[in-house]
Amino acid sequence: MKKKIRIYQSINTKIVFVIVLLLVFALQLIGANFITQIERQLIANFQEDRQVQMNFLESTILPALEREESGEEGEVNPEQEISNLLTEFSGSGITDLQVVNSELILMGTSDTTQQNIVGQLSDDVDLRQAQITENSITRQVIDPVTQNRRWKIVEPVFSAGEESQFLGAILMESNIESVYDQISQITGIFLQSSAVAIILSLVLANMVSRALTKPIKEMQIQTRQIAEGDYSGTLKVYGEDELGQLASLINDLSDDVAEAQESIDAERRRLDSVLTHMTDGVVATDRRGKIMIINEMAQSMLDKNQEEAIGRNLLSILDVEEDVTLRRILENQDDMLVNSKQNGIPIILRASFSLIQRESGFISGIVCVLHDVTEQERIEEERKQFVSNVSHELRTPLTSMRSYIEALADGAWQDPDLAPRFLEVTQNETDRMIRMIQDLLHLSRIDSGKSVLNLEIVDMTEMLEHVLNRFDMVIHSAEYEGKNYQIRKDILQESVFVEVDPDRMIQVLDNIMNNAIKYSPDGGTITGKMEKRYDTVLISIRDEGMGIPKADLNKIFSRFYRVDRARSRAMGGSGLGLAISKEVVEQHGGRIWAESTEGKGTTFYLSLPYVPYEEEEWE
Structure with missing residues:
Protein backbone atom coordinates (compact mmCIF):
# COMPACT_ATOMS: atom_id res chain seq x y z
CA MET A 1 0.00 0.00 0.00
CA LYS A 2 1.39 3.35 -1.04
CA LYS A 3 1.87 5.70 1.88
CA LYS A 4 1.01 9.33 1.27
CA ILE A 5 3.95 11.68 1.83
CA ARG A 6 3.15 14.88 3.70
CA ILE A 7 4.44 18.15 2.28
CA TYR A 8 6.98 18.62 5.06
CA GLN A 9 8.27 15.05 4.44
CA SER A 10 8.79 15.59 0.72
CA ILE A 11 12.35 15.69 -0.56
CA ASN A 12 11.35 18.69 -2.68
CA THR A 13 10.50 20.61 0.48
CA LYS A 14 13.66 19.43 2.17
CA ILE A 15 15.87 20.57 -0.72
CA VAL A 16 14.21 23.99 -0.74
CA PHE A 17 14.53 24.18 3.03
CA VAL A 18 18.20 23.21 2.97
CA ILE A 19 19.08 25.71 0.23
CA VAL A 20 17.26 28.53 1.99
CA LEU A 21 18.73 27.50 5.34
CA LEU A 22 22.23 27.55 3.87
CA LEU A 23 21.57 30.98 2.38
CA VAL A 24 20.24 32.30 5.69
CA PHE A 25 23.21 30.81 7.48
CA ALA A 26 25.61 32.39 4.99
CA LEU A 27 23.86 35.76 5.27
CA GLN A 28 24.03 35.51 9.05
CA LEU A 29 27.75 34.83 8.96
CA ILE A 30 28.42 37.54 6.38
CA GLY A 31 26.13 40.02 8.13
CA ALA A 32 27.52 39.35 11.58
CA ASN A 33 31.08 39.72 10.32
CA PHE A 34 30.27 42.77 8.16
CA ILE A 35 28.37 44.64 10.85
CA THR A 36 30.96 43.74 13.49
CA GLN A 37 33.78 45.03 11.29
CA ILE A 38 31.81 48.20 10.43
CA GLU A 39 31.08 48.76 14.10
CA ARG A 40 34.71 48.31 15.08
CA GLN A 41 35.91 50.57 12.28
CA LEU A 42 33.44 53.37 12.97
CA ILE A 43 34.14 53.30 16.69
CA ALA A 44 37.89 53.18 16.07
CA ASN A 45 37.65 56.17 13.68
CA PHE A 46 35.54 58.06 16.20
CA GLN A 47 38.05 57.38 18.96
CA GLU A 48 41.01 58.34 16.77
CA ASP A 49 39.32 61.65 15.81
CA ARG A 50 38.67 62.46 19.45
CA GLN A 51 42.24 61.58 20.36
CA VAL A 52 43.54 63.91 17.64
CA GLN A 53 41.29 66.67 18.98
CA MET A 54 42.54 65.97 22.48
CA ASN A 55 46.17 66.16 21.39
CA PHE A 56 45.51 69.49 19.65
CA LEU A 57 43.65 70.83 22.68
CA GLU A 58 46.49 69.69 24.95
CA SER A 59 49.12 71.60 22.95
CA THR A 60 46.88 74.69 22.93
CA ILE A 61 46.16 74.72 26.64
CA LEU A 62 49.73 73.80 27.74
CA PRO A 63 51.05 77.41 27.83
CA ALA A 64 48.15 78.58 29.97
CA LEU A 65 48.70 75.72 32.46
CA GLU A 66 52.42 76.49 32.60
CA ARG A 67 51.69 80.13 33.48
CA GLU A 68 49.15 78.98 36.04
CA GLU A 69 51.72 76.64 37.62
CA SER A 70 54.56 79.25 37.61
CA GLY A 71 52.31 82.11 38.79
CA GLU A 72 53.34 84.44 35.95
CA GLU A 73 51.02 87.28 35.10
CA GLY A 74 50.13 88.13 31.54
CA GLU A 75 47.75 90.23 29.62
CA VAL A 76 45.06 87.56 29.95
CA ASN A 77 44.19 85.59 33.07
CA PRO A 78 45.00 81.80 32.56
CA GLU A 79 41.46 80.87 33.63
CA GLN A 80 39.95 83.34 31.18
CA GLU A 81 42.28 82.12 28.43
CA ILE A 82 41.36 78.47 29.08
CA SER A 83 37.63 79.34 29.19
CA ASN A 84 37.90 81.10 25.81
CA LEU A 85 39.76 78.12 24.30
CA LEU A 86 37.15 75.65 25.57
CA THR A 87 34.31 77.79 24.21
CA GLU A 88 35.96 77.92 20.79
CA PHE A 89 36.76 74.18 20.81
CA SER A 90 33.33 72.89 21.89
CA GLY A 91 30.95 71.45 19.30
CA SER A 92 31.48 68.71 16.70
CA GLY A 93 29.85 66.13 18.99
CA ILE A 94 31.82 67.15 22.10
CA THR A 95 29.39 67.36 25.00
CA ASP A 96 31.73 68.42 27.80
CA LEU A 97 35.27 69.80 28.20
CA GLN A 98 36.95 70.44 31.53
CA VAL A 99 40.47 71.55 32.46
CA VAL A 100 41.98 71.21 35.95
CA ASN A 101 45.35 72.30 37.27
CA SER A 102 47.87 70.14 39.14
CA GLU A 103 45.76 70.35 42.30
CA LEU A 104 42.62 69.27 40.43
CA ILE A 105 41.08 72.78 40.75
CA LEU A 106 38.66 73.28 37.87
CA MET A 107 40.00 76.10 35.66
CA GLY A 108 37.41 75.97 32.91
CA THR A 109 34.45 74.11 31.47
CA SER A 110 32.66 74.22 28.13
CA ASP A 111 29.24 73.87 29.80
CA THR A 112 27.91 77.45 30.12
CA THR A 113 25.43 76.32 32.76
CA GLN A 114 28.19 75.00 35.01
CA GLN A 115 30.46 78.07 35.18
CA ASN A 116 29.78 78.38 38.90
CA ILE A 117 31.94 75.30 39.61
CA VAL A 118 35.06 76.91 38.10
CA GLY A 119 37.64 77.36 40.81
CA GLN A 120 36.34 74.42 42.85
CA LEU A 121 38.04 71.05 43.47
CA SER A 122 36.94 68.48 40.91
CA ASP A 123 35.38 65.27 42.26
CA ASP A 124 35.76 63.28 39.04
CA VAL A 125 37.24 59.84 39.80
CA ASP A 126 38.98 59.52 36.42
CA LEU A 127 40.73 62.91 36.91
CA ARG A 128 42.06 61.75 40.26
CA GLN A 129 43.23 58.45 38.75
CA ALA A 130 44.98 60.31 35.90
CA GLN A 131 46.76 62.53 38.47
CA ILE A 132 47.93 59.45 40.44
CA THR A 133 48.91 57.19 37.54
CA GLU A 134 49.96 60.05 35.17
CA ASN A 135 48.40 57.99 32.34
CA SER A 136 45.56 58.69 29.93
CA ILE A 137 42.18 57.19 30.73
CA THR A 138 39.66 56.30 28.03
CA ARG A 139 36.35 54.56 28.57
CA GLN A 140 32.71 54.55 27.58
CA VAL A 141 30.18 55.99 30.04
CA ILE A 142 26.40 56.44 30.18
CA ASP A 143 24.88 59.91 30.44
CA PRO A 144 22.74 59.76 33.62
CA VAL A 145 20.21 62.22 32.15
CA THR A 146 19.76 61.11 28.52
CA GLN A 147 21.04 57.52 28.97
CA ASN A 148 23.12 58.02 25.81
CA ARG A 149 26.56 56.51 25.46
CA ARG A 150 29.49 58.92 25.80
CA TRP A 151 33.19 58.46 25.04
CA LYS A 152 35.31 59.86 27.84
CA ILE A 153 39.00 60.81 27.56
CA VAL A 154 41.08 62.11 30.47
CA GLU A 155 44.51 63.30 29.32
CA PRO A 156 47.18 64.40 31.85
CA VAL A 157 49.22 67.47 30.80
CA PHE A 158 52.94 67.66 31.55
CA SER A 159 55.48 70.48 31.21
CA ALA A 160 57.70 70.55 28.12
CA GLY A 161 61.01 70.55 29.99
CA GLU A 162 63.47 67.70 30.43
CA GLU A 163 61.88 66.81 33.74
CA SER A 164 58.22 66.69 32.86
CA GLN A 165 55.96 67.97 35.61
CA PHE A 166 52.27 67.24 36.02
CA LEU A 167 50.52 70.56 35.29
CA GLY A 168 46.90 69.40 35.13
CA ALA A 169 44.49 67.34 33.08
CA ILE A 170 41.89 67.72 30.33
CA LEU A 171 38.54 65.88 30.43
CA MET A 172 36.63 65.38 27.18
CA GLU A 173 33.25 63.68 26.75
CA SER A 174 31.92 63.06 23.20
CA ASN A 175 28.57 61.78 21.93
CA ILE A 176 29.33 58.29 20.60
CA GLU A 177 25.63 57.40 20.41
CA SER A 178 25.53 58.79 16.87
CA VAL A 179 28.00 56.10 15.78
CA TYR A 180 25.72 53.37 17.13
CA ASP A 181 22.73 55.00 15.38
CA GLN A 182 24.66 54.82 12.13
CA ILE A 183 25.43 51.14 12.76
CA SER A 184 21.71 50.46 13.37
CA GLN A 185 20.82 52.06 10.05
CA ILE A 186 23.40 49.90 8.24
CA THR A 187 22.00 46.80 9.98
CA GLY A 188 18.45 47.64 8.87
CA ILE A 189 19.55 48.07 5.25
CA PHE A 190 21.35 44.70 5.40
CA LEU A 191 18.27 42.94 6.83
CA GLN A 192 16.04 44.34 4.10
CA SER A 193 18.46 43.15 1.43
CA SER A 194 18.67 39.72 3.08
CA ALA A 195 14.89 39.35 3.07
CA VAL A 196 14.76 40.07 -0.69
CA ALA A 197 17.58 37.56 -1.28
CA ILE A 198 15.75 34.87 0.72
CA ILE A 199 12.53 35.34 -1.26
CA LEU A 200 14.38 35.05 -4.57
CA SER A 201 16.24 32.00 -3.33
CA LEU A 202 12.94 30.30 -2.42
CA VAL A 203 11.76 30.63 -6.02
CA LEU A 204 15.04 29.43 -7.53
CA ALA A 205 15.42 26.59 -5.02
CA ASN A 206 11.93 25.31 -5.81
CA MET A 207 12.74 25.23 -9.53
CA VAL A 208 16.01 23.35 -8.95
CA SER A 209 14.35 20.97 -6.52
CA ARG A 210 11.62 19.97 -8.95
CA ALA A 211 14.21 19.19 -11.61
CA LEU A 212 16.01 16.87 -9.16
CA THR A 213 13.00 15.16 -7.61
CA LYS A 214 11.33 14.05 -10.88
CA PRO A 215 13.82 11.19 -11.56
CA ILE A 216 13.85 10.41 -7.83
CA LYS A 217 10.08 9.86 -7.86
CA GLU A 218 10.47 7.49 -10.78
CA MET A 219 13.15 5.58 -8.85
CA GLN A 220 10.78 5.43 -5.88
CA ILE A 221 8.11 3.75 -8.00
CA GLN A 222 10.61 1.27 -9.49
CA THR A 223 12.15 0.29 -6.13
CA ARG A 224 8.67 -0.28 -4.68
CA GLN A 225 8.01 -2.72 -7.53
CA ILE A 226 11.30 -4.51 -6.81
CA ALA A 227 10.35 -4.75 -3.11
CA GLU A 228 7.06 -6.35 -4.17
CA GLY A 229 8.90 -8.91 -6.33
CA ASP A 230 8.51 -7.30 -9.75
CA TYR A 231 11.94 -6.89 -11.35
CA SER A 232 10.76 -6.29 -14.93
CA GLY A 233 10.56 -2.50 -14.91
CA THR A 234 13.26 -0.27 -16.38
CA LEU A 235 14.08 3.29 -15.36
CA LYS A 236 14.73 6.06 -17.90
CA VAL A 237 18.26 7.44 -17.59
CA TYR A 238 18.21 11.23 -18.03
CA GLY A 239 21.94 11.85 -18.03
CA GLU A 240 25.37 10.75 -16.91
CA ASP A 241 25.28 12.51 -13.58
CA GLU A 242 24.89 10.87 -10.16
CA LEU A 243 21.13 10.44 -10.60
CA GLY A 244 21.67 8.81 -14.00
CA GLN A 245 24.21 6.41 -12.51
CA LEU A 246 21.79 5.65 -9.67
CA ALA A 247 19.06 4.81 -12.19
CA SER A 248 21.44 2.44 -14.00
CA LEU A 249 22.33 0.75 -10.72
CA ILE A 250 18.66 0.25 -9.88
CA ASN A 251 18.15 -1.31 -13.31
CA ASP A 252 20.99 -3.76 -12.51
CA LEU A 253 19.46 -4.54 -9.13
CA SER A 254 17.03 -7.15 -10.40
CA ASP A 255 19.90 -9.11 -11.98
CA ASP A 256 21.71 -9.35 -8.65
CA VAL A 257 18.72 -10.46 -6.56
CA ALA A 258 19.26 -14.20 -7.07
CA GLU A 259 22.86 -14.07 -5.87
CA ALA A 260 21.92 -11.75 -2.97
CA GLN A 261 19.17 -14.16 -1.88
CA GLU A 262 21.70 -16.90 -1.19
CA SER A 263 23.77 -14.53 0.94
CA ILE A 264 20.65 -13.52 2.88
CA ASP A 265 19.89 -17.19 3.63
CA ALA A 266 23.40 -17.66 5.05
CA GLU A 267 22.95 -14.58 7.21
CA ARG A 268 19.59 -15.90 8.44
CA ARG A 269 21.18 -19.20 9.50
CA ARG A 270 23.91 -17.29 11.33
CA LEU A 271 21.35 -15.19 13.18
CA ASP A 272 19.29 -18.30 14.03
CA SER A 273 22.37 -19.87 15.58
CA VAL A 274 23.03 -16.71 17.60
CA LEU A 275 19.43 -16.52 18.81
CA THR A 276 19.66 -20.14 20.02
CA HIS A 277 22.29 -19.16 22.60
CA MET A 278 21.15 -15.67 23.57
CA THR A 279 20.99 -16.52 27.28
CA ASP A 280 24.81 -16.53 27.36
CA GLY A 281 27.45 -14.43 25.70
CA VAL A 282 27.42 -15.02 21.94
CA VAL A 283 30.08 -14.05 19.41
CA ALA A 284 29.74 -14.74 15.67
CA THR A 285 32.64 -14.48 13.21
CA ASP A 286 33.30 -14.82 9.51
CA ARG A 287 35.32 -17.72 8.09
CA ARG A 288 38.59 -15.94 8.91
CA GLY A 289 37.72 -15.58 12.59
CA LYS A 290 36.93 -11.84 12.41
CA ILE A 291 34.10 -10.88 14.77
CA MET A 292 30.92 -9.75 13.01
CA ILE A 293 28.30 -10.01 15.78
CA ILE A 294 28.69 -9.78 19.55
CA ASN A 295 25.76 -9.55 21.95
CA GLU A 296 25.60 -7.39 25.08
CA MET A 297 26.29 -10.27 27.45
CA ALA A 298 29.48 -11.17 25.60
CA GLN A 299 30.55 -7.52 25.64
CA SER A 300 30.08 -7.44 29.41
CA MET A 301 31.88 -10.76 29.96
CA LEU A 302 34.87 -9.77 27.79
CA ASP A 303 34.90 -6.15 29.01
CA LYS A 304 34.82 -4.92 25.41
CA ASN A 305 32.28 -2.68 23.72
CA GLN A 306 30.98 -3.35 20.22
CA GLU A 307 33.33 -0.87 18.56
CA GLU A 308 36.37 -2.51 20.17
CA ALA A 309 35.30 -6.05 19.25
CA ILE A 310 33.87 -5.84 15.70
CA GLY A 311 36.52 -6.70 13.12
CA ARG A 312 39.01 -8.14 15.61
CA ASN A 313 40.16 -11.74 15.69
CA LEU A 314 38.15 -14.01 18.00
CA LEU A 315 41.27 -15.59 19.51
CA SER A 316 42.67 -12.13 20.25
CA ILE A 317 39.48 -11.07 22.06
CA LEU A 318 39.52 -14.29 24.12
CA ASP A 319 43.28 -13.85 24.74
CA VAL A 320 44.05 -17.47 23.77
CA GLU A 321 46.22 -16.87 20.68
CA GLU A 322 49.20 -18.59 22.30
CA ASP A 323 47.21 -21.65 23.39
CA VAL A 324 45.03 -22.52 20.40
CA THR A 325 44.75 -21.88 16.66
CA LEU A 326 41.71 -21.17 14.53
CA ARG A 327 42.33 -24.37 12.57
CA ARG A 328 42.21 -26.44 15.75
CA ILE A 329 38.87 -24.85 16.66
CA LEU A 330 37.51 -25.59 13.19
CA GLU A 331 38.63 -29.23 13.41
CA ASN A 332 37.74 -30.09 17.02
CA GLN A 333 35.40 -27.42 18.43
CA ASP A 334 36.59 -28.33 21.93
CA ASP A 335 35.39 -26.26 24.88
CA MET A 336 38.00 -24.21 26.70
CA LEU A 337 38.23 -22.10 29.85
CA VAL A 338 39.04 -18.42 29.37
CA ASN A 339 40.12 -15.91 32.01
CA SER A 340 38.47 -12.49 31.68
CA LYS A 341 37.23 -9.52 33.68
CA GLN A 342 33.69 -8.23 34.16
CA ASN A 343 33.41 -4.73 35.63
CA GLY A 344 37.01 -5.07 36.78
CA ILE A 345 36.34 -8.39 38.60
CA PRO A 346 38.22 -11.50 37.33
CA ILE A 347 35.89 -14.21 36.00
CA ILE A 348 36.27 -17.62 34.32
CA LEU A 349 34.37 -18.33 31.10
CA ARG A 350 33.71 -21.60 29.32
CA ALA A 351 33.90 -20.99 25.57
CA SER A 352 31.93 -23.42 23.35
CA PHE A 353 32.35 -23.31 19.58
CA SER A 354 30.09 -24.32 16.70
CA LEU A 355 30.52 -23.90 12.95
CA ILE A 356 28.25 -22.05 10.53
CA GLN A 357 28.13 -24.09 7.32
CA ARG A 358 26.26 -23.78 4.07
CA GLU A 359 24.44 -26.70 2.50
CA SER A 360 27.48 -27.31 0.34
CA GLY A 361 29.61 -27.78 3.47
CA PHE A 362 31.46 -24.48 3.06
CA ILE A 363 32.31 -23.01 6.49
CA SER A 364 31.19 -19.38 6.55
CA GLY A 365 31.87 -18.60 10.19
CA ILE A 366 32.06 -19.64 13.84
CA VAL A 367 29.68 -19.09 16.74
CA CYS A 368 31.32 -18.90 20.17
CA VAL A 369 29.05 -19.23 23.20
CA LEU A 370 30.45 -17.92 26.51
CA HIS A 371 29.19 -19.20 29.85
CA ASP A 372 30.30 -17.79 33.21
CA VAL A 373 31.63 -20.68 35.31
CA THR A 374 33.45 -18.56 37.88
CA GLU A 375 31.30 -19.73 40.76
CA GLN A 376 31.51 -23.41 39.78
CA GLU A 377 35.29 -23.21 39.45
CA SER A 448 23.69 -24.24 55.36
CA GLY A 449 21.75 -21.57 57.27
CA LYS A 450 20.97 -23.91 60.15
CA SER A 451 22.91 -21.96 62.76
CA VAL A 452 20.33 -20.07 64.83
CA LEU A 453 21.30 -17.21 67.13
CA ASN A 454 19.78 -17.09 70.61
CA LEU A 455 19.59 -13.31 70.82
CA GLU A 456 19.42 -11.53 74.16
CA ILE A 457 19.80 -7.92 75.30
CA VAL A 458 23.32 -8.03 76.77
CA ASP A 459 25.42 -5.39 78.51
CA MET A 460 28.51 -5.41 76.24
CA THR A 461 30.52 -3.44 78.80
CA GLU A 462 29.97 -6.16 81.39
CA MET A 463 30.62 -8.97 78.87
CA LEU A 464 33.96 -7.51 77.73
CA GLU A 465 35.05 -6.87 81.30
CA HIS A 466 34.10 -10.46 82.21
CA VAL A 467 36.20 -11.90 79.34
CA LEU A 468 39.20 -9.68 80.16
CA ASN A 469 39.01 -10.57 83.87
CA ARG A 470 38.82 -14.28 83.04
CA PHE A 471 41.90 -14.13 80.82
CA ASP A 472 43.66 -12.03 83.47
CA MET A 473 43.20 -14.98 85.83
CA VAL A 474 44.37 -17.41 83.14
CA ILE A 475 47.70 -15.63 82.50
CA HIS A 476 48.38 -15.71 86.24
CA SER A 477 47.66 -19.45 86.51
CA ALA A 478 50.23 -22.23 86.72
CA GLU A 479 49.98 -22.79 82.95
CA TYR A 480 51.68 -19.43 82.33
CA GLU A 481 54.08 -19.58 85.27
CA GLY A 482 57.28 -17.76 84.41
CA LYS A 483 55.52 -15.54 81.86
CA ASN A 484 54.89 -11.88 82.50
CA TYR A 485 51.80 -11.04 80.42
CA GLN A 486 49.64 -8.04 81.26
CA ILE A 487 46.05 -7.25 80.34
CA ARG A 488 45.02 -3.60 80.25
CA LYS A 489 41.34 -2.57 80.20
CA ASP A 490 40.10 0.59 78.53
CA ILE A 491 36.34 0.12 78.57
CA LEU A 492 33.34 2.37 79.10
CA GLN A 493 32.08 3.27 82.55
CA GLU A 494 28.48 2.99 81.43
CA SER A 495 26.31 0.07 80.36
CA VAL A 496 25.79 -0.42 76.64
CA PHE A 497 23.04 -2.91 75.81
CA VAL A 498 23.27 -4.76 72.48
CA GLU A 499 21.14 -7.61 71.14
CA VAL A 500 23.54 -10.56 70.64
CA ASP A 501 23.91 -14.28 71.25
CA PRO A 502 26.08 -14.16 74.41
CA ASP A 503 27.60 -17.64 73.93
CA ARG A 504 28.61 -16.95 70.33
CA MET A 505 29.96 -13.47 71.14
CA ILE A 506 32.02 -14.79 74.05
CA GLN A 507 33.38 -17.46 71.65
CA VAL A 508 34.50 -14.67 69.29
CA LEU A 509 36.17 -12.68 72.07
CA ASP A 510 37.84 -15.86 73.39
CA ASN A 511 39.26 -16.65 69.93
CA ILE A 512 40.74 -13.17 69.60
CA MET A 513 42.13 -13.14 73.15
CA ASN A 514 43.64 -16.62 72.72
CA ASN A 515 45.42 -15.47 69.57
CA ALA A 516 46.63 -12.31 71.31
CA ILE A 517 48.17 -14.32 74.16
CA LYS A 518 49.63 -16.97 71.83
CA TYR A 519 51.48 -14.43 69.71
CA SER A 520 52.43 -11.93 72.42
CA PRO A 521 56.06 -11.97 73.61
CA ASP A 522 56.98 -12.50 77.24
CA GLY A 523 56.21 -9.24 79.03
CA GLY A 524 53.74 -8.14 76.36
CA THR A 525 50.57 -6.18 77.09
CA ILE A 526 47.16 -7.09 75.68
CA THR A 527 44.80 -4.07 75.60
CA GLY A 528 41.04 -4.45 75.45
CA LYS A 529 39.20 -1.26 74.48
CA MET A 530 35.55 -0.38 73.94
CA GLU A 531 34.02 2.70 72.30
CA LYS A 532 30.45 3.76 71.64
CA ARG A 533 29.64 5.40 68.34
CA TYR A 534 26.30 6.82 67.17
CA ASP A 535 24.98 3.52 65.84
CA THR A 536 27.77 1.01 66.57
CA VAL A 537 29.79 -0.42 69.43
CA LEU A 538 33.48 -0.80 68.59
CA ILE A 539 35.61 -3.32 70.53
CA SER A 540 39.35 -3.58 69.86
CA ILE A 541 41.94 -6.03 71.23
CA ARG A 542 45.58 -5.11 70.63
CA ASP A 543 48.69 -7.20 71.27
CA GLU A 544 52.42 -6.48 71.00
CA GLY A 545 53.33 -9.61 69.07
CA MET A 546 55.21 -10.23 65.84
CA GLY A 547 52.45 -8.71 63.70
CA ILE A 548 50.97 -9.92 60.42
CA PRO A 549 52.54 -9.21 57.01
CA LYS A 550 50.51 -6.82 54.87
CA ALA A 551 50.14 -9.44 52.12
CA ASP A 552 48.49 -11.88 54.57
CA LEU A 553 46.25 -9.40 56.40
CA ASN A 554 43.23 -9.89 54.11
CA LYS A 555 43.51 -13.70 54.25
CA ILE A 556 43.59 -14.35 58.01
CA PHE A 557 39.80 -14.85 58.14
CA SER A 558 39.94 -17.62 55.52
CA ARG A 559 39.45 -21.19 56.66
CA PHE A 560 42.63 -23.12 57.55
CA TYR A 561 44.76 -20.07 56.68
CA ARG A 562 47.81 -19.50 58.87
CA VAL A 563 50.47 -16.83 58.47
CA ASP A 564 53.13 -19.03 60.11
CA ARG A 565 51.88 -22.60 59.63
CA ALA A 566 54.62 -24.31 61.63
CA ARG A 567 54.28 -22.04 64.66
CA SER A 568 50.45 -22.05 64.55
CA ARG A 569 50.31 -25.81 64.43
CA ALA A 570 52.83 -26.04 67.28
CA MET A 571 50.55 -23.79 69.34
CA GLY A 572 47.56 -26.03 68.63
CA GLY A 573 45.70 -23.80 66.19
CA SER A 574 43.52 -25.28 63.45
CA GLY A 575 43.10 -22.13 61.35
CA LEU A 576 39.32 -22.07 61.89
CA GLY A 577 38.93 -19.74 64.89
CA LEU A 578 39.01 -16.46 62.99
CA ALA A 579 36.87 -17.89 60.19
CA ILE A 580 34.19 -18.85 62.74
CA SER A 581 34.51 -15.42 64.41
CA LYS A 582 33.95 -13.66 61.07
CA GLU A 583 30.84 -15.75 60.29
CA VAL A 584 29.38 -15.19 63.78
CA VAL A 585 29.96 -11.42 63.69
CA GLU A 586 28.41 -11.14 60.23
CA GLN A 587 25.40 -13.15 61.48
CA HIS A 588 24.93 -10.35 64.02
CA GLY A 589 25.09 -7.73 61.24
CA GLY A 590 28.52 -6.55 62.39
CA ARG A 591 32.01 -6.45 60.97
CA ILE A 592 35.42 -7.73 62.08
CA TRP A 593 38.80 -6.71 60.70
CA ALA A 594 42.44 -6.38 61.70
CA GLU A 595 45.23 -3.83 61.44
CA SER A 596 48.83 -4.85 61.98
CA THR A 597 52.43 -3.63 61.81
CA GLU A 598 55.14 -6.26 61.54
CA GLY A 599 57.28 -6.39 64.67
CA LYS A 600 54.91 -4.13 66.64
CA GLY A 601 51.68 -6.06 67.04
CA THR A 602 48.15 -6.55 65.75
CA THR A 603 44.80 -4.97 66.60
CA PHE A 604 41.53 -6.79 65.96
CA TYR A 605 38.39 -4.65 65.66
CA LEU A 606 34.84 -5.85 66.28
CA SER A 607 31.97 -3.54 65.26
CA LEU A 608 28.37 -4.38 66.26
CA PRO A 609 25.19 -2.47 65.43
CA TYR A 610 23.87 -0.52 68.39
CA VAL A 611 20.45 1.11 68.74
CA PRO A 612 20.38 3.71 71.54
CA TYR A 613 17.32 3.51 73.76
CA GLU A 614 15.56 5.88 76.10
CA GLU A 615 15.32 4.90 79.74
CA GLU A 616 11.50 5.03 79.75
CA GLU A 617 11.43 2.27 77.11
CA TRP A 618 12.53 -0.20 79.83
CA GLU A 619 10.11 1.02 82.47
Missing part, protein backbone atom coordinates in the same frame (compact mmCIF):
# COMPACT_ATOMS: atom_id res chain seq x y z
CA ARG A 378 35.57 -21.36 42.76
CA ILE A 379 33.44 -23.96 44.52
CA GLU A 380 35.45 -26.77 42.95
CA GLU A 381 38.73 -25.15 43.98
CA GLU A 382 37.45 -24.54 47.52
CA ARG A 383 36.28 -28.15 47.71
CA LYS A 384 39.72 -29.42 46.68
CA GLN A 385 41.44 -27.01 49.07
CA PHE A 386 39.07 -27.96 51.89
CA VAL A 387 39.64 -31.69 51.39
CA SER A 388 43.40 -31.08 51.24
CA ASN A 389 43.40 -28.94 54.40
CA VAL A 390 41.19 -31.32 56.39
CA SER A 391 43.26 -34.28 55.29
CA HIS A 392 46.47 -32.52 56.28
CA GLU A 393 45.11 -31.31 59.62
CA LEU A 394 43.79 -34.76 60.54
CA ARG A 395 46.85 -36.61 59.28
CA THR A 396 49.25 -34.69 61.55
CA PRO A 397 47.61 -35.60 64.90
CA LEU A 398 46.76 -39.11 63.70
CA THR A 399 50.38 -39.70 62.70
CA SER A 400 51.53 -38.44 66.10
CA MET A 401 48.98 -40.60 67.92
CA ARG A 402 49.97 -43.67 65.90
CA SER A 403 53.63 -43.19 66.78
CA TYR A 404 52.91 -42.93 70.49
CA ILE A 405 50.40 -45.82 70.48
CA GLU A 406 52.91 -48.04 68.62
CA ALA A 407 55.50 -47.09 71.22
CA LEU A 408 53.08 -48.04 73.99
CA ALA A 409 52.24 -51.31 72.23
CA ASP A 410 55.96 -52.09 71.95
CA GLY A 411 56.31 -51.95 75.73
CA ALA A 412 56.43 -48.30 76.66
CA TRP A 413 53.22 -48.77 78.66
CA GLN A 414 55.30 -50.59 81.24
CA ASP A 415 57.61 -47.58 81.72
CA PRO A 416 56.12 -45.51 84.59
CA ASP A 417 57.77 -42.35 83.26
CA LEU A 418 57.03 -42.60 79.53
CA ALA A 419 53.54 -44.17 79.59
CA PRO A 420 51.70 -41.24 81.28
CA ARG A 421 53.45 -38.70 79.04
CA PHE A 422 52.61 -40.70 75.87
CA LEU A 423 49.00 -41.06 76.97
CA GLU A 424 48.80 -37.32 77.68
CA VAL A 425 50.06 -36.49 74.18
CA THR A 426 47.58 -38.95 72.67
CA GLN A 427 44.75 -37.36 74.66
CA ASN A 428 45.79 -33.82 73.62
CA GLU A 429 45.88 -34.78 69.93
CA THR A 430 42.45 -36.44 70.31
CA ASP A 431 41.06 -33.27 71.89
CA ARG A 432 42.58 -31.23 69.09
CA MET A 433 40.84 -33.36 66.44
CA ILE A 434 37.54 -33.16 68.32
CA ARG A 435 37.81 -29.33 68.51
CA MET A 436 38.58 -29.11 64.79
CA ILE A 437 35.63 -31.35 63.89
CA GLN A 438 33.33 -29.29 66.13
CA ASP A 439 34.54 -26.13 64.39
CA LEU A 440 33.91 -27.72 61.00
CA LEU A 441 30.40 -28.73 62.05
CA HIS A 442 29.75 -25.19 63.29
CA LEU A 443 30.90 -23.70 59.96
CA SER A 444 28.81 -26.25 58.11
CA ARG A 445 25.69 -25.22 60.05
CA ILE A 446 26.41 -21.54 59.28
CA ASP A 447 26.92 -22.27 55.55
